[in-house]
Amino acid sequence: MIQLNKWINIGATARQSGKTELACGIITHFSKEIKIIGVKISTIHKGDTLFHGNIDKLDKNFIIEKNIFSGKEKSTDRMLTAGASEVFWVHVKAEFYNEMLQKLIPQIDKNAFVVCESNSLIKYAKPDVFLMINKQNTAIKDSASDVIKKAHHIIEYNGKEFLNFELSGIHINDERWIII
Numbered sequence: 001m002i003q004l005n006k007w008i009n010i011g012a013t014a015r016q017s018g019k020t021e022l023a024c025g026i027i028t029h030f031s032k033e034i035k036i037i038g039v040k041i042s043t044i045h046k047g048d049t050l051f052h053g054n055i056d057k058l059d060k061n062f063i064i065e066k067n068i069f070s071g072k073e074k075s076t077d078r079m080l081t082a083g084a085s086e087v088f089w090v091h092v093k094a095e096f097y098n099e100m101l102q103k104l105i106p107q108i109d110k111n112a113f114v115v116c117e118s119n120s121l122i123k124y125a126k127p128d129v130f131l132m133i134n135k136q137n138t139a140i141k142d143s144a145s146d147v148i149k150k151a152h153h154i155i156e157y158n159g160k161e162f163l164n165f166e167l168s169g170i171h172i173n174d175e176r177w178i179i180i
Contacts, residue, residue, distance in 0.1 A: 002101060006112065007127035008170070008177040011119040011151070013144040017135040018157045019117045020075040024082035025167050026115050031083030034113055034172070038079030038087040039104075041118035043143065045094045062092035062100040064107070075117060085112070097124050113172065119143040122150050128177035129170075133157050153179055 008026065012019045020040075027036050066088055067080070076087045088107070092100040101124060108114060114127075120143055122130055132144065132151035136158050140148070148154065156163040171178050 002105070002125040004105075004114070004121075004125045004127040006175060006177065007114040007116055007125075008129045008131070009116045009118060009121050009127040010131050010133065011117075011122065011144060011147060012133040012135065012157075013140040013148070014135040014138040015141075017133045017138075018162065019133060020078050022131070022133065022155070022162065023075070023115045023117055024078050026170060027079055027082040027084050029167050029170075030113065030172070031085070035109060035111065036084050037108055037112045037114050038076065038082075038084035039090065039108075039114055039116040039118075040075045040079070040087070041090045041092065041116065041121060043092055043094050043097065043118065043120040045143070061096035062090060062103070064100070064104055065089045066107070079115070084115070094120065101125060113177065119147055122147040129153075129179055131155055131165075131179075133162075135159065 010019050010023055027038060030036055067086055076089045079087045088104065090100060090104060097120060130151050131153055132148050133155045134157065136156060155165040169180050171180060
């Protein structure tokens with residue numbers, strides 16, 4: 001298990017659950033004072049027929065793209081607009097996750113704090129904080145049910161707002177993300 005200091009990770013039980021909204025809120029709040037890097041990891045599991053983003057066919061084990069601005073309001077666009085100094089968009093076949101992390105981590109400034117969107121990250125690494133967003137009245141996707149018990153906090157989302165979480169609960173202490 002890889003320790004990811006200065007990383008906060010956001011997962012969700014379903015698509016369209018506010019992950020990027022929360023990530024951008026964190027980025028906007030902290031990027032005025034510290035360097036923030038955004039990371040969006042799209043994991044492709046065996047049997048997936050729908051790939052994430054604009055990849056029609058993933059013919060490599062993983063792809064790491066830096067500072068992607070598509071102009072289409074994708075998560076990476078929104079993170080850059082929110083104040084991230086850099087953004088990485090990663091597409092990875094699940095069985096190559098560890099290999100991908102070995103290539104991604106050296107590309108990230110060790111002095112920066114990272115805001116990451118991924119459910120699968122928690123299977124391979126331990127960030128300072130893992131937040132899981134539970135979209136109410138929606139079936140829990142497999143990648144979330146595998147890791148939800150590892151969340152430091154489960155945030156309820158009704159499709160419009162976070163019901164039991166405020167950005168003011170996120171802090172940095174001793175070079176680590178913490179939640180209060």
